[in-house]
Amino acid sequence: MKLNKASLFALIAVLELAGDTAKQLSTTDIAQKHGISAHHLAKIMRNLTHAGLVQAVRGAGGGYRFSGNVRRTTLLDVIQLFETLESELDIPHWGSDGDPIIVELQSITSEIDNLTKAVLDTITLATALKNTRIRAELMTNSA
């Protein structure tokens, strides 16, 4: 499960904003808090806006706020905006002749894809946030 940075940054931002739906944060706020590239994040935030997951507030004092359903949107919903998760064992010029070995490998990898997607689709933002809160508490207690 190698997430590209786009998906990763998107998940970070979405979880950050979804953690408190009243909060409004600029890209630089989020980027600094998590130590990631503000420039890169900016582009990603636009995608999230178009997808309707966050709402952009322009102008001075603006930023982003979460505008989705925390208990309905899953990690898969976020990730799929930035990568396909499909197998694509691209061997250029066939698929045409149906090499049985390739077909078998295709079938296996796509089965794994489905499994992966199923897992990601059962984890809502609310679920993930609950875990992060538990972790956060554990940290402050031990400190």
Add this chain to the structure above:
Amino acid sequence: MKLNKASLFALIAVLELAGDTAKQLSTTDIAQKHGISAHHLAKIMRNLTHAGLVQAVRGAGGGYRFSGNVRRTTLLDVIQLFETLESELDIPHWGSDGDPIIVELQSITSEIDNLTKAVLDTITLATALKNTRIRAELMTNSA
């Protein structure tokens, strides 16, 4: 499940050779049969040799033959020679400060990794070959 070509080629070659353990094929034989780059495959075959999965026969008329256990070696055994399957959400300079969001994402992706590995580890070469034979038969019957 995006396999890089190295893993993919390795799987093709191993399944090809394991399909008939008496068979001895040169890299160009295998490459031509499946329409893949012979150069690239050559390197991969060396790795497979070192890993003990295939045996190299040098000289004229030489080639490779399978030298593993068809019912014991799994797809995971082959794939792991060429890629790691670990998550590595590499955010450069921490992990140190234990950002709860990142930690949660780490935990999720590594859970998926384990699932993926588990699946690949239950599929032996024998299992995969059985399926390819079934497919091959279906094709000849329908033709």
Add this chain to the structure above:
DNA sequence: TTCAAAGTGGTATTAAAGTACCGAAATATT
């Protein structure tokens, strides 16, 4: 009007993967 923020488009840099090539060693055939 000024300033801070998002929005847009384009370019540059980097990293990884894939591909190609070469010379050398081994060995089977003639």
Add this chain to the structure above:
DNA sequence: AATATTTCGGTACTTTAATACCACTTTGAA
């Protein structure tokens, strides 16, 4: 013994995708 075939090891080139960066525009609040 000579020759052809094939693996072996290493190296260099090409291609592609990901990532980072920059300049400019638009918007809205103070």
